[in-house]
Amino acid sequence: xxxxxxxxxxxxxxxxxxxxxxxxxxxxxxxxxxxxxxxxxxxxxxxxxxxxxxxxxxxxxxxxxxxxxxxxxxxxxxxxxxxxxxxxxxxxxxxxxxxxxxxxxxxxxxxxxxxxxxxxxxxxxxxxxxxxxxxxxxxxxxxxxxxxxxxxxxxxxxxxxxxxxxxxxxxxxxxxxxxxxxxxxxxxxxxxxxxxxxxxxxxxxxxxxxxxxxxxxxxxxxxxxxxxxxxxxxxxxxxxxxxxxxxxxxxxxxxxxxxxxxxxxxxxxxxxxxxxxxxxxxxxxxxxxxxxxxxxxxxxxxxxxxxxxxxxxxxxxxxxxxxxxxxxxxxxxxxxxxxxxxxxxxxxxxxxxxxxxxxxxxxxxxxxxxxxxxxxxxxxxxxxxxxxxxxxxxxxxxxxxxxxxxxxxxxxxxxxxxxxxxxxxxxxxxxxxxxxxxxxxxxxxxxxxxxxxxxxxxxxxxxxxxxxxxxxxxxxxxxxxxxxxxxxxxxxxxxxxxxxxxxxxxx
Numbered sequence: 001x002x003x004x005x006x007x008x009x010x011x012x013x014x015x016x017x018x019x020x021x022x023x024x025x026x027x028x029x030x031x032x033x034x035x036x037x038x039x040x041x042x043x044x045x046x047x048x049x050x051x052x053x054x055x056x057x058x059x060x061x062x063x064x065x066x067x068x069x070x071x072x073x074x075x076x077x078x079x080x081x082x083x084x085x086x087x088x089x090x091x092x093x094x095x096x097x098x099x100x101x102x103x104x105x106x107x108x109x110x111x112x113x114x115x116x117x118x119x120x121x122x123x124x125x126x127x128x129x130x131x132x133x134x135x136x137x138x139x140x141x142x143x144x145x146x147x148x149x150x151x152x153x154x155x156x157x158x159x160x161x162x163x164x165x166x167x168x169x170x171x172x173x174x175x176x177x178x179x180x181x182x183x184x185x186x187x188x189x190x191x192x193x194x195x196x197x198x199x200x201x202x203x204x205x206x207x208x209x210x211x212x213x214x215x216x217x218x219x220x221x222x223x224x225x226x227x228x229x230x231x232x233x234x235x236x237x238x239x240x241x242x243x244x245x246x247x248x249x250x251x252x253x254x255x256x257x258x259x260x261x262x263x264x265x266x267x268x269x270x271x272x273x274x275x276x277x278x279x280x281x282x283x284x285x286x287x288x289x290x291x292x293x294x295x296x297x298x299x300x301x302x303x304x305x306x307x308x309x310x311x312x313x314x315x316x317x318x319x320x321x322x323x324x325x326x327x328x329x330x331x332x333x334x335x336x337x338x339x340x341x342x343x344x345x346x347x348x349x350x351x352x353x354x355x356x357x358x359x360x361x362x363x364x365x366x367x368x369x370x371x372x373x374x375x376x377x378x379x380x381x382x383x384x385x386x387x388x389x390x391x392x393x394x395x396x397x398x399x400x401x402x403x404x405x406x407x408x409x410x411x412x413x414x415x416x417x418x419x420x421x422x423x424x425x426x427x428x429x430x431x432x433x434x435x436x437x438x439x440x441x442x443x444x445x446x447x448x449x450x451x452x453x454x455x456x457x458x459x460x461x462x463x464x465x466x467x468x469x470x471x472x473x474x475x476x477x478x479x480x481x482x483x484x485x486x487x488x489x490x491x492x493x494x495x496x497x498x499x500x501x502x503x504x505x506x507x
Contacts, residue, residue: 002041004057005034013037019053020044173371178276181330185323186244189313193239196312197232199223235308238301242286242309243320251279276331284324291317338366340503341432345446348426350475351402352445356486359407360507361421361446363432364439367497368411373437375413378461382411387496388463391470395458396450400424400475404482406468407489408442409496415458418451423475439497441504444486447475463496 005013010030017025017033022040025033041048041057049058159165174180200220208216226232251274258275289295291310296303310316342360345353354360368378379390388409396410400423412434421442422429431451434440442448450458464470473479495502 002034002038002057002060004060005038008034016053019051020048173369176370178272178327178331178334182276182279182327185327189239189243189320189323192314193235193309193312196308197235198226234302234305235312238290238305239309239313242290243283246286247279247282248274250282251275254278276334277328280324280327280331283327284321287317287320287324291320340364342503342507343421343430345422345426345430346428348423348428348447350477350479350483351400351423351426351447352483352486353402353422353426354443354446356445356483357443357489357491359443359491361430361443362439362441362503362507363434364441364497364503366437367439368437370437373411373413375459375461378411378413382409382461382463382496385494385496385499387465387492387494387499389466390461390463392462393459394462395453396448396460398450400447400449402445402447402473402475403442403470404444404473404479404486405471405489406464407444407492408470409463410440410442411461411463412436412438412440413459413461415453415455417453417455417458419448420451421446421448423447424449424451441492441496444489445483465492 005016008016010033013030013033014025017023017037017040020037020040021044022037025036028036041054045058048054175184200222203219203221206217206219208214255272255275256277257272290301291306296306313319315322341363343354343363344358344360345355347353347355368381372378372381375393382388382390393413396417396419400420414436416433416435418431418433419440420429420431426447433454435455471482473482492504494500495504497504
């Protein structure tokens with residue numbers, strides 16, 4: 001086997017095989033390829049010897065020139081032979097020849113040893129080829145990244161399927177309201193009160209587990225027999241009346257959120273059945289009178305009962321007043337968030353804005369609760385009111401435009417964005433930030449565009465009065481006739497969000 005072929009890499013051997021016209025090398029290991037290619041080159045030496053790519057191969061594989069022995073020189077037939085001398089030959093020459101031969105053998109031995117050392121048995125090479133080599137760092141990194149992505153996806157799917165996120169969002173939605181805050185305050189007060197009026201007795205022990213290193217844990221149960229005594233009901237009823245029932249009665253009749261829809265009392269529709277602000281004011285007044293000023297309602301309330309409740313509640317009667325104050329602040333804050341803003345925008349360039357009909361741009365903040373602000377829920381609500389027809393779900397164009405054939409109702413169903421009304425070059429333009437649950441009523445002629453999608457995925461439900469179709473105007477020349485047509489448009493007879501009575505019909 002040629003040592004020159006053994007020194008070549010696998011890719012170089014493949015290239016040599018192709019030049020030599022050798023086929024069937026694709027499935028061969030390097031050692032098998034070397035052996036097969038060596039045999040092919042030997043069999044086709046006549047054809048391939050002239051190829052420069054194989055010149056070194058054939059030079060190394062050619063037979064070496066044999067050395068002539070010094071003591072046996074070739075004799076020429078043309079020259080006369082000298083008579084042999086009868087004198088005995090000295091053995092110095094023989095010794096010298098032996099030394100020369102020994103030196104030749106010594107010189108040849110390293111080469112032969114090197115050739116033998118470089119030749120590894122084919123069986124050993126095949127076994128070595130079957131042993132998997134360690135992968136490169138890049139391959140290891142890719143494998144780690146793939147496994148990490150798979151683990152992340154599996155954990156994410158398991159977390160999503162568990163429903164923890166949905167439950168958390170539901171709890172967040174419930175607590176993010178006046179009702180949620182009031183319920184939390186009442187539950188805290190009730191928890192501390194029951195600890196005072198309902199004793200707990202020792203029932204049994206959870207034994208210690210030495211293998212886990214845990215100690216015994218005593219288990220207590222409430223003494224339900226106390227429900228048959230006045231020591232439980234007197235404090236409980238006092239707290240329920242001062243913190244719940246009496247404030248509810250006042251909040252029901254003194255309901256500031258009540259919105260009149262007509263001359264009859266039966267047609268009034270409140271935003272809340274009980275006014276949260278009135279509830280907290282009444283709770284604070286009643287609690288202060290009973291627990292701080294000593295009002296006993298003509299002896300209906302005993303001093304001992306009042307002391308029991310005051311000692312049980314966190315912070316005493318001051319804690320009740322603080323809870324009522326928190327509820328009042330939240331009530332005012334929610335009312336501020338649910339305000340309706342009105343904007344009159346003068347004409348600018350060829351964009352008429354609100355100058356023709358003198359109807360303001362209306363923005364209903366938090367008109368829909370987060371749970372009721374999905375596109376389908378909004379469309380269902382608008383259809384139930386029956387003033388406008390939902391026609392599309394989309395974002396707002398980034399070019400200022402207006403409509404001359406209809407007014408427009410935009411209900412934000414997803415995301416948060418900054419809008420521009422009146423034209424971006426108008427000094428009196430309005431640039432509100434709207435979010436999910438808001439509603440914008442855009443009168444015909446008011447230019448509007450999207451300035452910035454602050455959340456990504458900003459989407460609205462676009463609706464128009466029944467029987468109306470919308471057009472596109474950009475404040476360019478040639479749109480004067482369309483602008484004149486705005487004067488003939490009617491306004492809403494009912495509010496598209498609230499029905500018979502609402503901000504849209506009060507402007």
